[in-house]
Amino acid sequence: MxxxxxxxxxxxxxxxxxxxxxxxxxxxxxxxxxxxxxxxxxxxxxxxxxxxxxxxxxxxxxxxxxxxxxxxxxxxxxxxxxxxxxxxxxxxxxxxxxxxxxxxxxxxxxxxxxxWGAPTAYDLINTVSRIRPGQSVLVHAAAGSVGTLAAQFARLAGAGRVVGVAGTSARADYAAQFGYDQVVLREEFPAKLGDEKFDVILDPVGGATRQHGLEQLAPHGRLVAYGNLSAYEPVLADTNDLLAQGTSLMTYNSNLLSRTHPEQLADSARHALDLVADAQVRVxxxxxxxxxxxxxxxxxxxxxxxxxxxxxxxx
Structure with a gap:
């Protein structure tokens, strides 16, 4: 072969x-x-x-x-x-x-x-962060395969506002097709968003982006880290600060899940596949x-x- x-x-x-x-x-x-x-x-x-x-x-x-x-x-x-x-x-x-x-x-x-992008995006929205109707979501790497799916899954989950962050104007224009209310450029982040806070932040970037994200969480908000596109240096979070605001730093590792609980990953993949087959979500x-x-x-x-x-x- x-x-x-x-x-x-x-x-x-x-x-x-x-x-x-x-x-x-x-x-x-x-x-x-x-x-x-x-x-x-x-x-x-x-x-x-x-x-x-x-x-x-x-x-x-x-x-x-x-x-x-x-x-x-x-x-x-x-x-x-x-x-x-x-x-x-x-x-x-x-x-x-x-x-x-x-x-x-x-x-x-x-x-x-x-x-892997489809079950990852499905889990980020529905299993890990558990977005509820009316909540706000910030998605980094908005124009990628996970980002474009996550925005659509967030809409289906009833998110009230979905904001994306993209690296270039071309990527921002592309991401806008997938249900974002606003897409900002990475060079404009976080200043362009002012004092806006989010209930859920999806972060595959790491580094300074992750640190900013912790500061952008609304009370009881959740930041889900699922990659390190920019840097592998650790980002330190003060648990006392998290506790004071009821916020959470969470992680998601689909590769690990495939080895520890493959049936759970397969279930999420099946849900994502069904939504694509029903034309509710576009790949x-x-x-x-x-x-x-x-x-x-x-x-x-x-x-x-x-x-x-x-x-x-x-x-």
Whole structure:
């Protein structure tokens, strides 16, 4: 089969490999599309210490072609979207059966766009921050795959005001399509928002942005940290200050959840998938690449030129 290997010299190369066989609790998927996500940049930059060479890729759509022990053989032939620990940039990929969802009539290209971003955005709004009707929400990285979905999930949850923060004017204009009341530029943040406080802040950025966010929480507000796009330096929070205002600093780690409680992540992914299938939520795929262009695609995500979601066409 054709697959992309990421080697010790940080190069992506397309090569021929033997097709993998599913182990217990796994399925093998004939991949149609693979989603590109921030984890690809983290692997490339060494933040995930995976042994090299290896086949990267964490999101796949296609059809199940084989199952391992403990998996119902009637699943063979299902059209699916899957969250994988690696290996999605290949003609055949392995995935945990528990994190492989039947997509019904949803197009495979759209299904690949769900990826980790859809259950993450769903959980940030509905499971972690538990937004209630009328509450206000601030979403950083508003034009990304998680940000565009989070804004839509927030609207469905009854949020009264949804504000986004984006890095450029082009990204702000793009994000505005997804239900934001206002999108401000990162260079204008936080001054542009004045003294406005928020019930929920979603922060994948870290650093000074996270520190400002703690100061922007309304009484009983919740800041959810789910990444470190800008810096890995720790942000210190005084629990006495949090207690005085009833505010909370919370975290969300979908990768950890996939290993500790995969059924919970799968349930959120199913809810998100159903909302997309019912056209209540839109996944916007803005770029499609070939396997040979993977390095370009990951770099574009890194430098901020990617809007919404990108996918790789496998077969």
């Amino acid at each position: 054709k697959a992309v290997l990421f080697d010790a010299e940080n190069h992506y190369r397309v090569t021929d490999l033997h097709e993998p066989e599913p182990g217990p609790g796994q399925v093998a998927i004939r991949v149609a599309y693979a989603g590109i996500q921030w984890g690809d940049t983290m692997v490339r930059d060494g933040h995930f210490p995976l042994p090299r060479p290896f086949v990267p890729g964490f999101e796949a759509s296609g059809h199940i072609v084989a199952v391992g022990d403990g998996v119902d053989p009637s699943r063979i032939g299902e059209p699916v979207a899957a969250l994988t620990p690696a290996g999605a940039y290949a003609e055949v990929a392995l995935a945990p059966a528990a994190l492989t969802l039947n997509i019904g009539d949803l197009p495979l290209r759209t299904a690949a766009g769900l990826g 916007d795929i803005t770029a499609e690449y070939d396997l040979t262009d993977l390095a370009v695609a990951v770099q574009r995500l890194t430098d901020g030129s990617t809007l919404g979601k990108s996918v790789v066409r496998i077969s």
